[in-house]
Structure formats: structure tokens, C-alpha cells
Amino acid sequence: xTPPTSFKLKTLVPAVKAELFxxxxxxxxxxxxxxxxxxxxxxxxxxxxxxxxxxxxxxVISVACTKDIPAVLFVCGRKPEAEVIKEAEEAGVILLGTPxxxxxxxxxxxxxxxxx
Amino acid sequence: MQSAASVKPVxxxxxxxxxxxxxxxxxxxxxxxxxSHPPITALPTDTLxxxxxxxxxxxxxxxPVRADGNVLGMVSLExxxxxxxxxxxxxxxxxxxxxxxISLRDxxxxxxxxxxxxxxxxxxxxVVDSADRLVGLITRGDITNCLMxxxxxxxxxxxxxxxxxxxxRTVDEKAQRYVFRAAVKSGDxxxxxxxxxxxxxVMRARGIDPDVRRRAAIVAYEAETNIIIHTFGGELSVxxxxxxxxxxxxxxxxxxxxxxxxxQEGWSTAGRLARQxxxxxxxxxxxxxxCSDVFEVKSEVGGTTHIHSEIFLKKATGPL
Ligand SMILES: Nc1ncnc2c1ncn2[C@@H]1O[C@H](COP(=O)(O)OP(=O)(O)O)[C@@H](O)[C@H]1O
Ligand SMILES: [Mg+2]
Numbered sequence: 001x002t003p004p005t006s007f008k009l010k011t012l013v014p015a016v017k018a019e020l021f022x023x024x025x026x027x028x029x030x031x032x033x034x035x036x037x038x039x040x041x042x043x044x045x046x047x048x049x050x051x052x053x054x055x056x057x058x059x060v061i062s063v064a065c066t067k068d069i070p071a072v073l074f075v076c077g078r079k080p081e082a083e084v085i086k087e088a089e090e091a092g093v094i095l096l097g098t099p100x101x102x103x104x105x106x107x108x109x110x111x112x113x114x115x116x
Numbered sequence: 117m118q119s120a121a122s123v124k125p126v127x128x129x130x131x132x133x134x135x136x137x138x139x140x141x142x143x144x145x146x147x148x149x150x151x152s153h154p155p156i157t158a159l160p161t162d163t164l165x166x167x168x169x170x171x172x173x174x175x176x177x178x179x180p181v182r183a184d185g186n187v188l189g190m191v192s193l194e195x196x197x198x199x200x201x202x203x204x205x206x207x208x209x210x211x212x213x214x215x216x217x218i219s220l221r222d223x224x225x226x227x228x229x230x231x232x233x234x235x236x237x238x239x240x241x242x243v244v245d246s247a248d249r250l251v252g253l254i255t256r257g258d259i260t261n262c263l264m265x266x267x268x269x270x271x272x273x274x275x276x277x278x279x280x281x282x283x284x285r286t287v288d289e290k291a292q293r294y295v296f297r298a299a300v301k302s303g304d305x306x307x308x309x310x311x312x313x314x315x316x317x318v319m320r321a322r323g324i325d326p327d328v329r330r331r332a333a334i335v336a337y338e339a340e341t342n343i344i345i346h347t348f349g350g351e352l353s354v355x356x357x358x359x360x361x362x363x364x365x366x367x368x369x370x371x372x373x374x375x376x377x378x379x380q381e382g383w384s385t386a387g388r389l390a391r392q393x394x395x396x397x398x399x400x401x402x403x404x405x406x407c408s409d410v411f412e413v414k415s416e417v418g419g420t421t422h423i424h425s426e427i428f429l430k431k432a433t434g435p436l
Binding site: 047060 | 306308309312313326333334337338393394395397398400402403406
């Protein structure tokens with residue numbers, strides 16, 4: 001089995017018309033997981049993925065850290081509050097947002113080669 | 117017996133944190149905790165002179181006169197002075213004692229007792245039990261002493277508790293044990309995850325295997341959020357030993373009605389706010405179980421819940 005391919009998050013940004021809330025220059029991801037239920041992410045998301053969700057409150061950062069999820073994509077044009085952005089920066093979690101729905105964003109990411 | 121209708125009911129403090137220990141004590145402590153007992157008493161046939169000697173011997177300023185365990189009257193220092201003045205110091209007590217005595221019940225709170233002192237201006241009250249039997253005597257000084265004593269005790273307890281924690285910490289450091297305990301507040305969604313965050317950084321610093329680290333962090337996070345969402349508050353304790361991580365979550369209730377049902381994936385009684393925030397997937401307990409090597413839920417309906425989890429640290433089998 002080959003290790004999962006890593007993608008530079010930055011290269012995927014245009015595909016989902018993403019807005020960056022934190023610096024994303026160094027981040028790499030191995031796949032994507034979509035869920036709005038925190039326990040579901042804790043149970044099923046693989047470490048290293050990009051997490052797409054409509055949830056924008058600070059518990060998202062805690063869950064991302066718990067699961068070693070490096071980046072969170074807020075879908076449907078959701079924007080985090082300044083407090084949350086600050087906390088993400090402190091925790092080293094990257095935040096970005098897309099106007100697309102989770103489904104559309106996933107389709108574009110898949111087309112860009114992200115298949116995990 | 118007079119009622120004390122003028123006593124204000126306990127004010128429901130909007131902000132419980134502003135109530136001082138002393139304030140709690142005056143509500144918690146009862147007259148029976150502060151009174152002197154057994155009371156020094158006299159018989160109706162005792163002379164005022166013998167009562168005066170009794171007062172002198174025991175350094176007291178009032179003596180209840182009793183018969184068959186009930187209060188008949190009261191002789192105070194003023195009565196004695198009057199008797200000396202007017203020359204009836206050798207008369208029996210029942211001739212000159214105050215007959216209509218107001219007593220306090222032993223179960224009254226101290227705050228009520230204080231109010232009774234204010235109201236009647238007496239220096240002391242006989243204390244009777246629910247069957248009107250004389251059980252003690254109480255003065256303002258007794259109340260002050262009792263409060264001081266309990267305040268001191270609380271302070272000592274707090275100091276001892278701190279010392280024990282520090283001691284545990286020192287011993288633990290020698291044994292390479294990391295102990296962390298923190299209170300978790302009910303409904304405090306904004307601080308969820310703070311404890312597991314702290315635990316993660318310790319585990320990371322120790323180079324604990326990432327999979328073990330994640331599993332332990334998930335257990336702590338789920339346990340912490342359950343206390344926040346489903347309970348009146350509680351405490352999370354994390355112990356990181358060289359061979360395992362032990363997590364204990366205890367709360368103040370209300371307990372789990374049916375633990376089997378609660379353990380089922382998807383079962384949740386979480387409210388709307390919690391669900392809006394992405395909690396309440398009904399996967400917390402099953403997640404905790406899956407992530408643990410040892411997992412126990414102890415809960416009583418109407419009682420408390422205790423979650424115990426152990427995650428074994430993988431032994432390094434060789435160079436990675
Ligand atoms: N500490 C607790 N005290 C009381 N009830 C609890 C506690 N933990 C869990 N429960 C009950 O068990 C259910 C399932 O818990 P869990 O699996 O964590 O899912 P969720 O938290 O998403 O509801 C909860 O909805 C609640 O009814
Ligand atoms: Mg839960």
C-alpha cells in the first residue's frame with residue numbers, strides 16, 4: 001500500500017474559490033472529510049484531511065486538534081468570528097471558506113485529484 | 117414559642133459565586149451546632165444565692181430553671197443583682213424568675229438565631245428540641261465562636277487540600293506520572309476542549325504514539341462535552357503514566373436513565389443549542405468505548421455518572 005498522496009492546500013484554493021482566514025502556505029492535506037457532527041468527525045475523519053463543515057464556532061478548532069486535522073473549510077459562505085480565527089492561529093489550524101456547498105466543493109476537490 | 121416571621125428567607129442569589137463562605141455558614145449551621153450543652157440549669161426550689169454561685173463558678177450570665185426537662189423560667193444576672201438590692205437573694209428561684217421564656221429550636225439556622233437576638237434583645241436563649249425538651253443554651257458569643265471555628269476549619273481544609281495536591285504532584289513527577297484535574301462547568305460550550313488540549317500537549321511532549329494520543333484526546337473531549345451538555349457540572353481527571361493514560365469523568369448528576377440505550381450509536385437527548393453547535397450526534401459514548409482499552413460507565417438515575425477509561429501506551433517494539 002502506498003502512503004496517501006499529499007496535496008499542497010494552497011494549490012487547491014482556486015478550485016473551491018476559497019478565501020483564506022489564516023496563512024495556509026505550508027499546509028498539506030491527504031484527503032477530505034465532510035461532516036457537521038463533531039463526534040462523527042472524531043470517530044471517522046482520518047488525521048491529515050481537510051474538514052469541510054458549516055460549523056464555525058470554536059469547538060471546531062478543538063475537534064480538529066484532537067484529530068490532527070490541519071485545515072478546516074467552511075462551506076456555504078460561512079465565516080468564523082475573529083476570536084475563532086485567533087484561536088486557530090494559536091493552535092496551528094488553518095481556516096478557509098468557500099461560497100460553494102459541501103457537495104460542490106467536494107466535487108471540485110475530487111476533480112483536482114484529491115480522492116481520499 | 118414565638119415564630120420568627122420577620123426573618124428574611126434565604127435570598128436566591130443570582131450569582132452564586134458572590135456568596136461568601138461566612139454567608140453559606142450562617143445558613144448551613146444550626147443552633148444545635150453553636151449552643152452550649154448540656155445546659156447548666158437550676159431547679160425551681162434552688163435559692164437565688166445558689167444560682168448566683170452557679171453563675172460565678174461557670175462564668176455564665178443566665179440560668180434556665182427546669183423541671184422534668186422542660187424550661188419553666190429563666191434567671192439572669194440582672195435578676196440576681198435586683199435580689200441582692202432588694203434583699204430576697206435567699207428566696208427560691210420560682211418566686212422571682214422570668215416565667216414567659218422564649219426559646220429557640222435546635223434546628224433553627226444561625227441566621228434565624230441572629231435575627232431572634234436582634235428582635236428580643238436578650239443575651240441568651242434556652243434551646244429546645246422538637247419535643248420542647250431543654251437541650252442547650254445559646255448566646256451571641258456562641259454564634260460568633262461557632263462561625264469562627266467553622267471558617268477556620270474550612271480554611272484548614274482548603275489548605276490541606278492544596279497541600280495534598282502539591283504533594284501528589286511532587287510524588288507523581290518522580291514516578292513520571294502526570295496528573296491533571298479540572299472542573300467542567302455545565303453549559304460551558306465556549307470552554308469545551310480546554311482540558312483535552314492541555315493533555316494533548318503533554319502527550320506530544322512525551323512523544324506518545326500519535327494514535328494513542330488521539331484516542332486519549334477523543335475520550336477526554338467526549339467525556340468533557342458530555343459533562344457540559346448533559347449534567348449539572350463535574351470534574352475531569354487525567355493521569356498519564358508511562359504505561360497508560362487513565363481518564364475519569366465524574367459529574368453531579370442527573371445520571372443516565374438507561375446506560376445500554378445511551379451507549380447505542382445515534383441515541384442522544386442533547387438539546388437544540390447543543391445540536392446546532394454540532395454536538396448531540398449520539399456517538400460520544402460509543403466513541404469513548406472504541407478508543408479505550410478499558411471502559412466503564414457507572415451511573416444512577418437521579419445520581420451521578422462516572423466514566424472510567426484507560427488507554428494503554430504501545431510499547432516501542434524496536435527502532436521506528
Ligand atoms: N454524564 C452524563 N450524564 C447524564 N447523561 C449522559 C451523560 N453522558 C451521556 N448521557 C446520556 O447519554 C446520551 C448519549 O451520550 P453520547 O453518546 O455522548 O451522545 P451525545 O452526547 O451526542 O448525546 C446523551 O444524549 C445523554 O442522554
Ligand atoms: Mg456526547
